[in-house]
Amino acid sequence: MSGSPLLMFEHGGVAALDRVPELGVGEFRAHVLDAVNGGARIATFFGRPAPGGAVRLLAVLAEEYSGILQAASTTVYDSYSALTPECPQAHWFEREIAEQWGVVPRGHPWLKPIRFHRAYRDGKDAWRRAEAPVAGVADFFRMEGEEIHEVAVGPVHAGIIEPGHFRFQCHGENVFHLEISLGYQHRGIERRLRGGPSARTLPYMETLAGDTSIGHALACCEALEALAGAHVPARAHVLRGVALEIERLANHTGDLGALAGDVGFLPTASYCGRIRGDFLNMTAVICGNRFGRGLVRPGGAAFDLADEHVQDLERRLQAAERDAAGAIELLWHSSSVMGRFEDTGAVTAETAQALGLVGPAARACGIERDVRHDFPLGIFRYAQIPVSTFGSGDVFARAFVRALEIQRSIAFLKSQLGMLSAGPVLAPVGPCAPNALAVALVEGWRGEICHACITDEAGRIAHYKVVDPSFHNWMGLAMAMRGQQISDFPLCNKSFNLSYCGHDL
């Protein structure tokens, strides 16, 4: 886009902080809205402390068709005119900014806390609360009318899952609206990253969302490596890609099993539950831990594979491929499953675009959006995985996209394990560049993971912002529930399978 003052930079590169344009609020709004209308998506949008008690907002936009990132910044004090009314994908970011910094985005239609903690600026609170916030105590959306009733669920749920609170506005079985209130998992990780990188940086990354240990660790390493100008060896790129795809396989397989379980189709539920474990055990072959803890480290990978490990992985992959294919195929041939999957929890492509959904949830609406394709780094620059989409936007589409991705990830693993180049897996990483910004995108199994790292004048982490794919997608689940039956909630919820702690951080 010619004439835009936004700083354009390449994914994997570094932007000097003083090159990020500092615009007036009006100009910032206009250019960000312009870029979004032109097809860019907000990858991250956050505040950080600025001199004089002000807050500096930074937006990073991702332009999928060109693979270019754009950044701009503005400074605000106690309020500014919200972007959300014209740009719905900003809505959750602006709620986060309000909560973290006590800045009010004026005109925001749904301004409520998302994590329930005190603001990071002394004496500021977007809701002028005197008391410390209490999770789940908020101004919930309510409908009035004859026979309208409210159903409240959580934070503690019936299964072995993380906590969150859901409020349904119902008429009989029919749901008008679902409001999702999170924050129960808030551990305050982002703030503790400042002053790093330290020995604890990567362990924190691996527990941001434990089921995405590889995805988040990889995003962090890519950001730190960009800042340090490190050169990661080719073999390490392959190992990281292999680990990322095994993570996807484990979770996608588990999700298909859980979806089968939610419609009472026990064969696939039982087989996929087991096969998921087979994939996790493949990660443990590489590094000893089923979730890949300790594997991805700045400069490459902390574990290498001997030939017998590669053969072991190939053998396991072959067996898992056969078993997964057989288990998943049963779904499509069972009318009792298809009857529940099809036309349940549909999200339109327009809604998905407007909200900026990512990952399988977006691809199930027919949107071709995949970091591995649009912003490839590492091995994905050399080995492309086709983008899997399906257009119906319902539970079936979200299941089917996962099934396609399982096939394609297995094909990728087979080819990569078969031609693993020799060489080191870990390179030294020097200090980070001072006063710089790096943005790393990774296609985790739930979708786009975005890490933004800003360094101070000594090259230490001055600010770190994590966006888990769930951050974009929780509102997608709320939209999917509109007009559905309350009994379909578990199924819709599982079809998104979003992270609570990845959101709550």
Added chain:
Amino acid sequence: MWKVLLARLRQKHRTIGYPRRAPVLPERFRGLPAIDDGKIADARAAIEACPANALAQDPGGRLRLDMGRCIFCGECERACPGGGIAFGREYRLCARTREDLVITAEGRRRADALGAEARRLFGRSLKLRQVSAGGCNACEADTNVLTTVVFDLGRFGVQFVASPRHADGLLVTGPVTRNMESALRATYEAVPAPKIVIAAGACAISGGLFADHDEVRRGAGDILPVDVFIPGCPPHPMTILDGVLRALGRIE
């Protein structure tokens, strides 16, 4: 119908032979750590390498490793090239007291079963309610996996139930965030007495990596009486299964 039956045949019988046969663990599995003070050239280097503050020296200069904080990353092992700290393949890690999780050169104390009355009540049938209170979904996932056909938890008479009212105890994961504190207390109170509490994972035992964050408490033991501690980040499913069965006196 025929497709389903055919698939059933092809998927075979998958339940592991445990406890008759020893479980198969990954070659690179990091289990029970062992300390040999004589082989440690630089204890400070090991202590500083630990991201979880799990290592300390006692006044005599001997190293102590707190499995209740350890995330089993192996960084200390790498910082002691002489083999002074080594993570072994022992997966049976549970303890009945917080102190028993501390490893020294003398080793550690193995966990005893629960008291006779608790064993009489729960030994053959234990219903647990799982509560995630800031858990990252890794402990949760590897607890959930016990209900798959591979481990088949039900054959031991142990089951995870949907309501605390139906439960004999809680299995807590996560450091206990401030935002989950009251929900965890309420869930505990909803379990009819007598009841037990199992803390699974470094976070639930001590707060883990997050122990010094004001957003969290220091694990389940900070607000509830914990009967069984199961270390790990996350604990391997076999470590969790062993912890539950050992507490019930079901295995030696």
